[in-house]
Amino acid sequence: MQRTAFPHTLFLIVFLSSFSFRSAPRRPGRNKFLKSPHRCLRHPTIWEERLSDGSLHFGSTHLELGCEHPGSADDSMAQLVCIRFDRLQIPPGALILSAYIQFTAYGDSPSADVFDFSIAAEAGAHSAPLPDETAQDTAYALSSRAVTDSIRWASDEENRLLWHTPNASGEAQRTPDLSALVQQITDRDGWHYENAISFLFRGTGSRVAFSYEKNPARAAVLRVAYTLLPLPQPAPESLSADGVTNLDDNDGCILGTTQAMEYRTADGVDWKPCGNDKTDGLCAGRYWVRYAAKPGYAESDSIPADIAQYVTDITLQPGANETQMSFTWYSKYRAGRRSQVQIALKSAMEGDAFPDGAAQTFTGKNRYSSRCLSNSVTVSGLLPGTEYVYRLGDGTGYSDPFFFSTQNPAEFAFLFVGDPQIGASGGWRRDARGWQATLDAALGAFPDTPPSSSVRETRSSRKATRTNIPGFSRRSS
Numbered sequence: 049m050q051r052t053a054f055p056h057t058l059f060l061i062v063f064l065s066s067f068s069f070r071s072a073p074r075r076p077g078r079n080k081f082l083k084s085p086h087r088c089l090r091h092p093t094i095w096e097e098r099l100s101d102g103s104l105h106f107g108s109t110h111l112e113l114g115c116e117h118p119g120s121a122d123d124s125m126a127q128l129v130c131i132r133f134d135r136l137q138i139p140p141g142a143l144i145l146s147a148y149i150q151f152t153a154y155g156d157s158p159s160a161d162v163f164d165f166s167i168a169a170e171a172g173a174h175s176a177p178l179p180d181e182t183a184q185d186t187a188y189a190l191s192s193r194a195v196t197d198s199i200r201w202a203s204d205e206e207n208r209l210l211w212h213t214p215n216a217s218g219e220a221q222r223t224p225d226l227s228a229l230v231q232q233i234t235d236r237d238g239w240h241y242e243n244a245i246s247f248l249f250r251g252t253g254s255r256v257a258f259s260y261e262k263n264p265a266r267a268a269v270l271r272v273a274y275t276l277l278p279l280p281q282p283a284p285e286s287l288s289a290d291g292v293t294n295l296d297d298n299d300g301c302i303l304g305t306t307q308a309m310e311y312r313t314a315d316g317v318d319w320k321p322c323g324n325d326k327t328d329g330l331c332a333g334r335y336w337v338r339y340a341a342k343p344g345y346a347e348s349d350s351i352p353a354d355i356a357q358y359v360t361d362i363t364l365q366p367g368a369n370e371t372q373m374s375f376t377w378y379s380k381y382r383a384g385r386r387s388q389v390q391i392a393l394k395s396a397m398e399g400d401a402f403p404d405g406a407a408q409t410f411t412g413k414n415r416y417s418s419r420c421l422s423n424s425v426t427v428s429g430l431l432p433g434t435e436y437v438y439r440l441g442d443g444t445g446y447s448d449p450f451f452f453s454t455q456n457p458a459e460f461a462f463l464f465v466g467d468p469q470i471g472a473s474g475g476w477r478r479d480a481r482g483w484q485a486t487l488d489a490a491l492g493a494f495p496d497t498p499p500s501s502s503v504r505e506t507r508s509s510r511k512a513t514r515t516n517i518p519g520f521s522r523r524s525s
Contacts, residue, residue, distance in 0.1 A: 074437040094259050095178050095190060097128040099250070102188035106180065109262045110154045114163055114254035129192045132175055133270045134244035138234055141344040142274040144227040149247065151257035152217040152266040156447075162208060163253025166198035169229040173238035176505050177245035191351045195248055196232050199224055203253070211255050215266065221257070230272060245270075278346035281339045284309055291356030291448055292332045295420060298356035300330035302337065310340040311353070314444065332357035332380070333445035357449045359440050371458040375412075380422040385442040387414040387423035394435040399490060402439055402449045411443075432456050463490055463497050 096105040115125040171194040203209040260267035290301040305322035314334040338350035365374040396406035412425030439446040470479040
């Protein structure tokens with residue numbers, strides 16, 4: 049597992065977070081020094097196996113590393129020593145900064161000779177308890193266990209690491225850094241907070257230390273410094289969105305969320321919890337969704353979810369020449385918002401997704417009208433005989449995509465109708481039905497007619513002006 053840490057951060061952790069504990073377990077936390085003694089007087093945590101015959105020695109009153117009788121030249125006295133530390137309060141995902149075992153020299157034992165030990169850890173996510181005196185077939189119970197690679201701990205003529213001072217507990221009685229061994233164990237699948245690790249010592253020479261049974265206050269102690277570098281989480285997948293369906297702009301929805309996720313708006317900084325299955329009651333716009341951080345895990349990368357704006361009364365009108373098209377529509381009123389049309393060749397689409405990277409953006413003007421925002425934008429540079437995809441928005445969010453096609457300006461046809469005066473009779477529904485029937489008949493007779501124009505009379509100038517007939521432009525959703 050690859051990890052990245054910043055050196056200055058680690059130094060602060062090492063020097064500012066120094067504390068230890070022996071008894072009641074604590075909850076997982078960050079940047080702790082952890083100290084765990086041998087435990088459980090009823091089940092000793094030190095075992096010694098004589099290498100010559102695999103026999104176990106239970107309940108030792110002192111800890112003899114190397115051989116059973118210090119100073120003895122008899123190879124039959126060589127032994128494998130196992131020290132098991134249980135209930136280690138190291139959470140999954142911890143980055144081990146340092147680890148070592150601190151011993152206290154036992155009495156006046158002759159521990160001044162040169163020694164050469166190898167230290168390995170039992171290769172498992174949770175070291176199994178070792179047998180007690182009542183167990184059967186305990187021969188080679190230690191040496192038969194799978195272990196990690198070992199770390200050498202040795203003295204020499206220049207640095208003898210003397211233990212001849214009674215009750216000494218300093219650097220000479222301290223193992224080399226064992227963080228690589230601890231990291232191998234805590235990185236394993238199945239490692240949990242308060243699991244156990246066993247360390248196995250073997251080699252030549254000897255050193256004698258206090259055991260927990262002899263004096264708990266001077267027993268061997270495992271010290272571990274760690275920091276939490278949270279594990280990564282994958283980004284959410286299979287999210288979709290339902291667009292807003294009214295000018296109140298309050299019923300947008302992100303589908304496929306879970307309560308483990310959180311979201312924010314595109315320009316926001318505060319993350320909010322997602323709902324299970326869906327997150328609804330949202331206004332139009334872009335949102336970012338990610339898995340929230342949890343113990344041992346960092347927040348995931350975020351992915352966008354776009355809730356389409358609701359737009360209504362869309363009209364497309366000819367511009368000043370055949371390369372232009374003017375768009376008008378109504379949308380939710382928001383002060384300070386822009387009116388924009390994004391347009392691209394339909395052939396640039398991949399599936400149903402709007403081709404953002406291939407689109408041109410045109411900005412127009414707007415005004416407040418009847419509690420809505422009335423938008424007007426003109427696009428230019430259109431090619432004849434071409435299919436386009438477009439969407440309408442305000443720069444922060446956009447509608448679902450629509451389509452239209454330009455025609456050949458040298459060969460075209462259109463319907464030209466007069467002002468229908470819908471509502472002039474006092475019954476606008478009846479007038480609308482009559483007008484619809486008229487247009488249906490016209491389009492039935494000329495089905496290939498492109499967007500139609502209507503002449504109406506304005507009060508200000510009495511001049512005939514053209515407007516597009518809502519619902520009969522060559523666009524589709």
